[in-house]
Amino acid sequence: xxxxxxxxxVIDYNVKIRxxxxxxxxxxxxxKMSMNPFxxxxxxxxxxMKEKGVAEEVIAVSMGPQQCQETLRTALxxxxxxxxxxxxxxxxxxLAVAKMLKAIAEKEQPQMIIVGKQAIDDDCNQTGQMxxxxxxxxxxxxxxxxxxxxxxxxxxxxxxxxxxxxxxxLPAVVTSDLRLNEPRYASLPNIMKAKKKPxxxxxxxxxxxxxxxxxxxxxxxxxxxxxxxVKVESVQELVSxxxxxxxxx
Amino acid sequence: xxxxxxxxxxxxxxxxxxVDEKLIPAEAEADANGELPSDVVxxxxxxxxxxxxxxxxxxxxxxxRSEEVRFLFEFCRASPSFxxxxxxxxxxxxxxxxxxxxxxxxxxxxxxxxxxxxxVSFCLTEPDSGSDAKALKTRARRDxxxxxxxxxxxxxxxxxxxxxxxxxxxxxxxxxxFLVPAETPGIEVAKPWRKMGQRAAxxxxxxxxxxxxxxxxxxxxxxxxxxxxxxxxxxxxxxxxHIAAVAVGLGRxxxxxxxxxxxxxxxxxxxxxxxxxxxxxxxDSEAELAAARALVETTAAKRDxxxxxxxxxxxxxxxxxxxxxxxxxxxxxxHGGYGYMSDTPVERLFRDARLLRxxxxxxxxxxxxxxxxxxxxx
Numbered sequence: 001x002x003x004x005x006x007x008x009x010v011i012d013y014n015v016k017i018r019x020x021x022x023x024x025x026x027x028x029x030x031x032k033m034s035m036n037p038f039x040x041x042x043x044x045x046x047x048x049m050k051e052k053g054v055a056e057e058v059i060a061v062s063m064g065p066q067q068c069q070e071t072l073r074t075a076l077x078x079x080x081x082x083x084x085x086x087x088x089x090x091x092x093x094x095l096a097v098a099k100m101l102k103a104i105a106e107k108e109q110p111q112m113i114i115v116g117k118q119a120i121d122d123d124c125n126q127t128g129q130m131x132x133x134x135x136x137x138x139x140x141x142x143x144x145x146x147x148x149x150x151x152x153x154x155x156x157x158x159x160x161x162x163x164x165x166x167x168x169x170l171p172a173v174v175t176s177d178l179r180l181n182e183p184r185y186a187s188l189p190n191i192m193k194a195k196k197k198p199x200x201x202x203x204x205x206x207x208x209x210x211x212x213x214x215x216x217x218x219x220x221x222x223x224x225x226x227x228x229x230v231k232v233e234s235v236q237e238l239v240s241x242x243x244x245x246x247x248x249x
Numbered sequence: 250x251x252x253x254x255x256x257x258x259x260x261x262x263x264x265x266x267x268v269d270e271k272l273i274p275a276e277a278e279a280d281a282n283g284e285l286p287s288d289v290v291x292x293x294x295x296x297x298x299x300x301x302x303x304x305x306x307x308x309x310x311x312x313x314r315s316e317e318v319r320f321l322f323e324f325c326r327a328s329p330s331f332x333x334x335x336x337x338x339x340x341x342x343x344x345x346x347x348x349x350x351x352x353x354x355x356x357x358x359x360x361x362x363x364x365x366x367x368x369v370s371f372c373l374t375e376p377d378s379g380s381d382a383k384a385l386k387t388r389a390r391r392d393x394x395x396x397x398x399x400x401x402x403x404x405x406x407x408x409x410x411x412x413x414x415x416x417x418x419x420x421x422x423x424x425x426x427f428l429v430p431a432e433t434p435g436i437e438v439a440k441p442w443r444k445m446g447q448r449a450a451x452x453x454x455x456x457x458x459x460x461x462x463x464x465x466x467x468x469x470x471x472x473x474x475x476x477x478x479x480x481x482x483x484x485x486x487x488x489x490x491h492i493a494a495v496a497v498g499l500g501r502x503x504x505x506x507x508x509x510x511x512x513x514x515x516x517x518x519x520x521x522x523x524x525x526x527x528x529x530x531x532x533d534s535e536a537e538l539a540a541a542r543a544l545v546e547t548t549a550a551k552r553d554x555x556x557x558x559x560x561x562x563x564x565x566x567x568x569x570x571x572x573x574x575x576x577x578x579x580x581x582x583x584h585g586g587y588g589y590m591s592d593t594p595v596e597r598l599f600r601d602a603r604l605l606r607x608x609x610x611x612x613x614x615x616x617x618x619x620x621x622x623x624x625x626x627x
Contacts, residue, residue, distance in 0.1 A: 070258070185263055185292070187263075188310055190297075191263060192256065
């Protein structure tokens, strides 16, 4: 079977995010960008399926500007077989991404799409669910274990208060959670080999998707600076402050 | 071969991640135990680090010098003990096979080296010949189809792990390089030396006694007889550039440690970074490191362009290793009493840095090489 994995280029998780002075967004100029960590987990899972012989091909997809090709190269270096780059400088919202994924899925016919549960830049947590809905496929979100059966998959989901195991029919959309696996380092020889793997370019129009944003960002601002705390003399004083000032108990 | 910027940046990112996530956290333990943790060595092997400078046709990455130094700038932010494991294989040992080996020798050894299966040790130094390398006493005599090697080599890096020794031995007046597999009878590797720094890297003496190798063990085949010293000297230019790049990587790490401490350590009610004398130490270190880095990059680019770099490689090695020593001293100074304590990384890095001014030619030898080349060209 084929596995499709979307990978998003986001600000590296080590970078301290700064808001642009005009409040229109966050600073991305001269900022280190990397693959969304949940997408790395998705690629790792797909590559492991291939190594076990249950998947034949792993296709990585990235949508966005030219530099997304670097993110695709990382996926190829980790073991994906080929890349698809939907090239656009537009701002992409989850619905537009889901529509494009649907169009690509209809063309490629994968049995599974593994989507990171959320991207660490906008934290939307929507793309996987929307893609499943648009395709009319089964979905299992926040996966910490995926076991493949005959035309089915058993997925352990991380939910509030515990783990839930669901059986789903393939084709399906699964979103990966943090504990699904520990992604590998791309080795240097594999980074070199990734140069030779194909990346197909397309644009939103060729997929028949209108990417016009439906949400307007009014303002982006830094969270308020943390205020210094106070020391209390006794437990009594603490309780009294919690009751009378903070009004939390 | 030159990599596209995208691939190089992926390589450097992957290296940086390995250094930050695996190597730096393992440093203190490696120093205390005098051993590189096996899982770290495995990770280095899986990353393909042993094939850095081996051409792609022999299973390596085929980095040119400019790319190699960029890699070292990143990789050597971790203790030079880690670099040492690769050093003689990627560096002077492997290079000599690449530069002077016959096609058969390259085809046999280079893929093994690239996979990290064979660690190479370069055996030039002897008890009575260090800087005066030409005075080496180890001899090889011909006996039918074989060569018989007798002599003792000193301070041989990675000797306890080596699968192959590149041995410089006197054949009559001149010196010949031999490729001697470690399992050859007549080789004894002594107990590793105890050292000031780079304690997880192993250095030992190696004795060759009635050690017999076939005629085709001569580096470069028949044509290589008596040409070992040329081979060694050619590999040494690259080796010196390599060490200069190591110094730049270590210097970067020391500056990172200084910055972190200066911003968080508070005295007189403020971070010590706000004091101008602390700032002076930071600024001097940064300026010297920038100069060292520029010199290394320029020399690497010249080397890639096929220009002779003996003088420049010696200048880079001399300047960069002396600069990193000053930076290491400032790093300890900036940490105050904590800088003297073994639980602080700069104490260990200070000890590690000291070696750089000694091996691959001391600073004094570098001065002589630079002046000799200047006078020759004048």
